[in-house]
Structures are given as C-alpha cells and as structure tokens.
Amino acid sequence: MSKHRVSRRQFLNYTLTGVGGFMAAGMLMPMLRFAVDPVLEASAGGNFVATKQKVADLTDKPTRVNFSFTQKDAWYESDVTNIAWVYKNNDGKIVALNPTCKHLGCTVDWNTNKDHPNQFFCPCHFGRYTKDGTNVPGTPPLKPLDMYEYKVKDGILYLGAVVPHKEA
Numbered sequence: 001m002s003k004h005r006v007s008r009r010q011f012l013n014y015t016l017t018g019v020g021g022f023m024a025a026g027m028l029m030p031m032l033r034f035a036v037d038p039v040l041e042a043s044a045g046g047n048f049v050a051t052k053q054k055v056a057d058l059t060d061k062p063t064r065v066n067f068s069f070t071q072k073d074a075w076y077e078s079d080v081t082n083i084a085w086v087y088k089n090n091d092g093k094i095v096a097l098n099p100t101c102k103h104l105g106c107t108v109d110w111n112t113n114k115d116h117p118n119q120f121f122c123p124c125h126f127g128r129y130t131k132d133g134t135n136v137p138g139t140p141p142l143k144p145l146d147m148y149e150y151k152v153k154d155g156i157l158y159l160g161a162v163v164p165h166k167e168a
C-alpha cells in the first residue's frame with residue numbers, strides 16, 4: 001500500500017481549488033473574449049456582404065438597404081439582418097450610414113419627422129442628424145452616425161465593417 005495517502009483535508013483542498021479554478025476560468029473567458037473581440041473584428045474588416053442594391057439605382061436620396069448574413073459566435077450560428085442608409089453625394093461618391101443612434105443606440109429613420117424634413121430622426125429622444133450623418137447640435141446625440149465600409153462589384157453594393165464617421 002502506498003505511503004502517499006491523501007488526507008481528507010488535502011482532498012477537500014484539491015477539490016475546492018479545482019472547482020474554484022474551473023469557475024474562475026468560466027468567468028474570465030467571456031471577459032477576455034469581450035476584450036479581444038474588437039481586435040478580431042477590426043482585422044476581419046475585409047468581409048463584405050453582397051446586398052441586393054444596384055449601385056446604378058442609387059440617387060442622392062438615402063435609400064434603406066437591408067442585408068443579411070450568418071453570424072458565427074463560437075458554436076452558435078444565427079442569421080443577422082442589418083440596415084444601412086445609402087446614397088450618392090454631390091461628387092457621386094457612395095455614403096453608407098449605420099442607423100444606430102449615437103445617443104443610446106436606437107435606430108434612426110430617414111425623413112420621418114415632419115417638423116424636420118430630410119434629416120435622420122431618432123424616435124427615442126428626438127435625436128436628429130443631417131443627410132451626411134452629422135449630429136444636429138442641441139439634440140441628444142453628440143457624435144455623427146457611424147458608416148459602413150463598402151465596395152462595388154459587378155454593379156452591386158457590398159457592405160462591410162462599421163467604422164467611425166469620416167468624410168465621404
């Protein structure tokens with residue numbers, strides 16, 4: 001018989017240390033993932049999703065473009081539909097705006113407030129943005145709308161990562 005017998009106290013210590021470590025790992029992993037995810041997301045900026053929008057049909061009036069893709073989150077896959085407001089500016093360049101309000105994250109709509117036509121309007125706290133996505137001073141949002149990266153292939157609009165607002 002071995003002389004290395006494990007006392008009841010040691011057994012309890014090992015077990016509690018193991019269970020404690022397992023629980024700590026379970027709590028730390030999501031935090032780690034949360035911290036690292038933006039880095040991974042930024043490096044995945046080359047992923048573009050084909051929309052049904054023909055670039056030739058875009059005008060100077062913002063058009064709502066829905067686009068869907070399958071999102072894989074670890075082992076969980078889900079279908080996601082995103083919205084973009086897209087138009088061509090005076091130089092003929094495409095502007096693709098993300099509709100997430102920069103105040104508290106509601107979804108803005110184009111031209112839905114009769115008192116302030118031809119602006120993006122957020123119904124949650126009456127935030128407003130001009131057509132190019134600039135926040136209207138005196139309304140709750142303090143930043144302009146984010147934008148989507150985009151590319152054009154075979155006359156079709158492809159949308160990519162959400163990036164901070166920049167001049168088109």
Ligand code: FES
Pocket residue numbers: 101102103104105106122123124125126127140141
């Ligand atoms: S969430 Fe848009 S104004 Fe508050």
